[in-house]
Amino acid sequence: MKPKVILRNCQEYDPDQITGIISEGLEDLGVQPQGRTLVKPNTVIAHPRYFPHAFTRPEFLDGLLTALKQHGEEMSELVVGERCGITIPTRYAFHGAGYYPVLRRHRARAVYFDEEPQVEVQLESPPALRSFIYVPRPIVEYNFLVNAPKFKAHPWTKVTFALKNYIGIQDDKHRLIDHDYMLEAKIVDLQQVISPGFIAIDGIIGGQKTMLTPTPFPLGLVVMGVNPVATDVVCTHVVGLDPRDVEHIRLASERGLGPLSLDEIEIVGDLTLEQAQARAQGFELTLDRVEEIFNGPRSNVTTYAGPPPDPDRCDYCWGGCPGALFEAMQIIQAMQPGVYHEVRPLHVLFGDCRGKRVEAAPDERVLVMGDCTMFEGDICGREVNISSLYVPRERKDPRRAKSGDLLAKILKFIRLLVRHSGKQVFRVSGCPVSVAEFVLSIATLGRTKNPYLDGEIFVRFTYFYIIFNVVRFFRVTLGGLFRR
DSSP: OOOEEEEEEOOSOOHHHHHHHHHHHHHHHTOOOEEEEEEEEOOSSOBTTTBTTSSOOHHHHHHHHHHHHHTOTEEEEEEEEEOOSTTOOHHHHHHHHTHHHHHHHHTOEEEEGGGSOEEEEEOOTTTSSSSEEEEEHHHHHOSEEEEEOEEEEETTTEEESTTGGGGGGSOHHHHSTTOSTTHHHHHHHHTTTOOEEEEEEEEEEEEESOSSSOEEEEEEEEEEESOHHHHHHHHHHHTTOOGGGSHHHHHHHHTTSSOOSGGGSEEEESSOHHHHHHHTTTOOOOOOOHHHHHSSTTOSEEEEEOOOSOTTTOSSOTTSHHHHHHHHHHHHHHHSTTHHHHSOOEEEEESBOTTOOOOOOTTSEEEEESTTOBEEEEETTEEEEEOOOOOOGGGOOGGGOOOOOHHHHHHHHHHHHHHTTTOSEEEEOOTTOOHHHHHHHHHHHTTOOOGGGOTTTHHHHHHHHHHHHHHHIIIIIIHHHHHO
């Protein structure tokens, strides 16, 4: 049978209307939630002022939970689980997204994947990058997964729909493993952990260009399905993309997870694909190399991007450090709109930059970002040799992954500041360097606003950060000792 994808018209964030649409979608797809049911939204970052369009909206979640309860006679539990991005406690993101009133109204429990013990799950390797992967325990304990992503563009993977939303099931220290030029293969590996029982995509207001600070685009769509590949294929066609040009969708199809051709998908609903495509006319995607984004008169940041360690496979690390720089600048721009030309001049190197000429003035800092970055040449009359610190993928052991805690990143950055005191060249290790570390580097060396110290963020962020660490200590650290 052809997998079915439903396109429904929904112009407003009206929970009652969303409930009706999703309820009809569940019936049409013949889906009934059962057992321990986990809803996974996209809450990568959320703030009502600075990041209002990056996450699955609370009204959408409200309508979805109501519909699930109406059809959930066989449900024993209903929870909403997520791990947000850029080293922010998920509790803080849920607050910024406005989820807590919704959860209380439905008596649904929140599960924060960054506060849960991580368990090892075996993968079929090859073709997976590794023979196992770590995910939070609730992911493997729940019986029925509801995937509720936001309809967005993505600067590293072109788009983020159902398949890409799985990145949010890992905590920081495991999420960054293989989050490099093989990111799209990792996305497909994660599909082996748990299959969605139902997919409902919030496309009422879509997000253009970036994932953290997207430009809103009124699409008026709710997209539903069960097969994530088929659902993503329809969504890519809505925005005028060939799904074969989105690597994680193509790879997922090649592994037998779903069809790439529209001829093999049944599209139903009160909108045709052509009508949805007409609505999406002008929807902007972003897949530009950092040199195209930064280098030029509009920016005081100059970038130099060489190939990653496997140049035969690709000549640019789309899922790694270059994209993290762009997202970090977008975060700061949300609070300092003129940051691109107000930042102190910086020169940023990625990958194999041997042979490139870095034309930095004596008072301009040079940032060497990432383990694989290499450079040999003259900078301000001084010979500089930067060697690679890259550890091959097969030698990286996820069992020894270190914490991605923000305090640890801040302490690491302070040590780097002391070590590089008085030096022009500043090196930050990591594969990849996280968005949080880019934010710290730009804010300190470029003398821009630091989002972590923003008046609207600092106090409440600190409050949730303390709770996160206390809970994690008891659930993960002490719990792990008892389990031993």
